[in-house]
Amino acid sequence: MIKIKVLGCCVSREMFNYTDRLEVTKCVYTPFITLNEPPFPVDREAIDRVAPNRFFANMLDLECRKKIFGYLKEGQADYLILDFAETVTDFYRIENGVRLPATEHYKALLNELHQPYERQKYTNCSVESIVKKLFEELSSVISSDKIILNRATYSKYYLKEEYGRMKIYPFTDHFRLLPEAQARVREFENQALKYLGGAPVLPPLETCLSDGAHKYGVSPVHYADCCYRFMARRLEHTLGAISEKELYAEHERQYGDFINLLFHSID
16 A cells, blocks of 8 residues: 655545545645744634534644644655645735635634734745745655645536536636636646656646535535546556556546536536
8 A cells, every 4th residue: 555645635635535555644734825924823722613623623723833744744655745726825914914824714713713814815925935945844754756746727617416417517706717826826836846856746637527516615626526536546557556558447437427427417
């Protein structure tokens, strides 16, 4: 069994639900944009009151205390998989100047603490300095040739059941913003490539589709099962766990699923 740590979001984490050849030993969710910010000490009881589950409570706690990389050091792994899908998150700037990721969980936490804040655009930070800081921290966790960059793709469409049929819908609220967001992610990825050397890189998906019934909600990075399944096979092939023939078979199956979904979603 190949052991892997995950530093990213659902783009990387969810594919491991579709493999019995790879095992996740640690998983950390972070938008990365606040890596250069000082700690924001918060009582754990306040975090537990607003977090939807234990996983997100732990992630909020690690982010606020700036203990993410200390946590990642724990335990052994053969590889670490990294993605930058959440780097388009805005900031919440609080009174003392500290900035936190502008997610629903941090908003709930700041409201719980009666802490005033203002929202700042995600472009108000230096990509180069954040990625530099990231790889400085990762150097104490795992060697750079064992870091796999998963190049994230934002889906433009999602799948949803309606009146007993699966239908495909566009992300109308986000459609105009998706190209800008995708370009932002590529900017982070291109900076990261400077530090990875000859480490494996998972290329962007040529086609992807989101799941309108995903357990964490509808999002351009919450994919349908067929996408995660293909991503799992692709990672297995990258790490030598399956043959090219097996990967090709999964590729054919994925696009067969897409054609089937498209056919049955047409009125």
